[in-house]
Amino acid sequence: xxxxxxxxxxxxxxxxxxxxxxxxxxxxxxxxxxxxxxxxxxxxxxxxxxxxxxxxxxxxxxxxxxxxxxxxxxxxxxxxxxxxxxxxxxxxxxxxxxxxxxxxxxxxxxxxxxxxxxxxxxxxxxxxxxxxxxxxxxxxxxxxxxxxxxxxxxxxxxxxxxxxxxxxxxxxxxxxxxxxxxxxxxxxxxxxxxxxxxxxxxxx
Numbered sequence: 001x002x003x004x005x006x007x008x009x010x011x012x013x014x015x016x017x018x019x020x021x022x023x024x025x026x027x028x029x030x031x032x033x034x035x036x037x038x039x040x041x042x043x044x045x046x047x048x049x050x051x052x053x054x055x056x057x058x059x060x061x062x063x064x065x066x067x068x069x070x071x072x073x074x075x076x077x078x079x080x081x082x083x084x085x086x087x088x089x090x091x092x093x094x095x096x097x098x099x100x101x102x103x104x105x106x107x108x109x110x111x112x113x114x115x116x117x118x119x120x121x122x123x124x125x126x127x128x129x130x131x132x133x134x135x136x137x138x139x140x141x142x143x144x145x146x147x148x149x150x151x152x153x154x155x156x157x158x159x160x161x162x163x164x165x166x167x168x169x170x171x172x173x174x175x176x177x178x179x180x181x182x183x184x185x186x187x188x189x190x191x192x193x194x195x196x197x198x199x200x201x202x203x204x
Contacts, residue, residue, distance in 0.1 A: 005039040027088035109148035121152040138166030
């Protein structure tokens with residue numbers, strides 16, 4: 001995904017306020033062997049880009065003064081109540097060095113799951129993203145979580161996810177192995193099932 005930015009020379013609260021008043025958003029680019037670079041971006045274009053999941057989880061081609069560099073979006077500061085982006089941070093990536101970043105989770109096949117269709121189970125998405133490590137060229141836009149076979153009462157953990165080649169969970173995620181999805185049967189459904197088994201009608 002390509003992002004166009006422009007060099008800026010002035011910094012400070014006053015300069016940033018003037019930028020925002022003119023429809024621009026201040027930002028910085030850091031990392032690698034190069035110095036920190038001050039940039040500005042068109043606010044409206046940035047606002048719409050931030051609504052796209054891929055903008056948050058993919059390697060971006062950031063063009064500044066005709067020169068392109070690969071970066072990751074690392075931080076966004078929003079105004080507390082206005083639809084306004086106050087500042088953005090981009091980190092340069094090195095194609096030869098592994099990076100740590102969070103990748104969104106996409107849950108698949110929930111509607112066809114037998115526990116949902118037949119037992120009335122409810123599948124909860126406990127996590128929406130996971131932190132992985134990989135080379136920039138191996139970074140996936142998202143990780144697919146197949147919910148076709150999770151059974152009522154079961155949970156799915158980070159280590160249960162089939163990761164793409166070259167992608168691994170970061171050490172702390174590997175150690176914690178957090179729950180990413182769970183399938184539960186609501187109490188009312190359990191009560192109905194017990195009543196069916198005994199032939200009794202549950203008390204109102």
